[in-house]
Structures are given as C-alpha cells and as structure tokens.
Amino acid sequence: MVSIFKKRILAYLADYFIVSAIIWISAQLLYFIILPLSGLFVYECLVILTPIVGIIYFVLLENKWGTTVGKHLLFLEVVSTDDYNYHERIPYKQAIIRNLSKIYWLPIIVDIIIGRLVGSSNERILGRYAKTKVILEEIARNSEEKKMEEVELKENKLEETNLEEVESSKDEL
Template sequence: MVSFFSRRIIAYILDFFVVSAVMWILAFLLSLVFSPLDINYVYGAFPYIAPILGFVYFVFLEKTKGATIGKAIMYLEVRSRNGAHINWPQAIVRNLTKIYWIPILFDWLIGRFMNTDRLFGKITKTVVVNMA
C-alpha cells in the first residue's frame, strides 16, 4: 500500500505532466501563428507562461472539481477543514506556492516543523483528504 504522502507526490508529478502536455500543445498552436523563424520567441516565453498556467490549473480544478487530474487519479480531494468544498480565496492562496516549484518545498518544510501538512494549508484551513 502506498502511503498518503507518496500518493500526493505521485499526484503532483501527474499534474506536472498534464500542465507540460498543455504547454506543448500551446507551443505547437503558437508556432502555427508565428513563423518558424520566430519559434524561439514562443519557447522564450515558457518561463513566464508555465507558472501562470500551472497556477490557473491548480486553482481552477481544486475550486470547481475539488481535485486536480493527478489528485483525482490518486483518489485525493481538497476540502476545507470543516469538510466543505473550498472557496476561491482558499484555492488561490493555497496554490500560490505552485507558481514556481521552489516555494512549495519551503511551504512543505515549514509545515513539517509546525506539525501540519503545509503552511499554506494551515493558513487557508484546507486539507487534502483520502477519497478511496
């Protein structure tokens, strides 16, 4: 049996692949608009577009569906501590660290020192629950 923490890591990796696939599709579509000579311009924008796309992906799916694709595959769901679905401010704040991947490590480490799951989970009063 895979631990709860391992399932969350696997879900995050799956979500990374989903966002990456969307980025590649977006890059292909943009390359059709721009000439092949300007393809470096498209790929040069990735460091700015990818964090925003990832942030929107996590916020939108966690708010509307309760889980991202990776979390859904791993039977995980984001809820308020009272068991209700999360609201927009909770979804936005809990995912601020996902704009770039380094802050999520600090979020997790600080959360471990505070005996909680994640610092931003504690701030927003949200938890990831097992749906299996």
C-alpha cells in the same frame, strides 16, 4: 499502505506532467501563431505560460471538483477546514492561496519543507494558511453521507414537530 504524503507527491507528479503538456502545446501554438512577428522563442513563452497555466489548472479543478486529475487517480480530495465551509469544496480564494507555490519547483519544495517543520507531516504551509486539507476521497464521502444523515434527521424531527402541532391544534378545536 501508502501514506497520504506519498500519494500527494505522486499526484503532484501526475499533475505536473499534465500541466507540462498543456504548457508545451500552448507555447508551440503561440510560437507559430503570434510570436514569429515578435521575435520571442518558445522557451521565453514557457516562462510566461508556466505560472498562468499552472495556477489556472490547480485552482479551477480544486474549486470545481475538489480534486485534480492526479489527486483523483490516487483518491485524494481537497476540502476546507474553515469553520464556515468545513469539509466542503474550497472557494476560489482558498484555492488560489494554497496553489501559489505550485508555479515553479522551488517554491513548492520550500512550501512542503516549511509545512512539515511547523505543522503535520501531511501539510504544506500554504494549505494550512488557506485553511484547506487534502484527505482521502473515502473520508470525504463519509463526511458528506454523515451530513446528509444529519439533515434528514433534522427534517424528520421538524416534520414530527409540525405533525404534533397540527394534532394539538385539532384537539383544541
């Protein structure tokens, strides 16, 4: 069985290729539409587009669906470990913080190394700081099912309590 860490690396590589394709297409469009007048080259556009597209890709997908294309292909999901949102999809603030190091290669490598030195073998330091965790989708689904069961139990108990109150009030009349 492949470890979560290895799955995360493979997912990041898949996402990197997707982001690279988006960046390259965007740079070509900018070059042919806007930049001939300014004198910038495609490679100069890449320096500007890389952090913008990378952050937008990771933040939007992790906030909206709890996963990126690469993570989804490997059945991984990002969840919050914050007390208020435990095992729920992450809000924008957490998504931005955890993805700051994904702008270029060097920061993500440093983030992984520091995370492994000070935390678990599966965590990045910014993921820990943002109070997020990458888990298998199966675990996330089980957690959601468990929450649904708890909600149903509470609703059933509330209905039973209400019925008992109604019956006792009928008896009093």
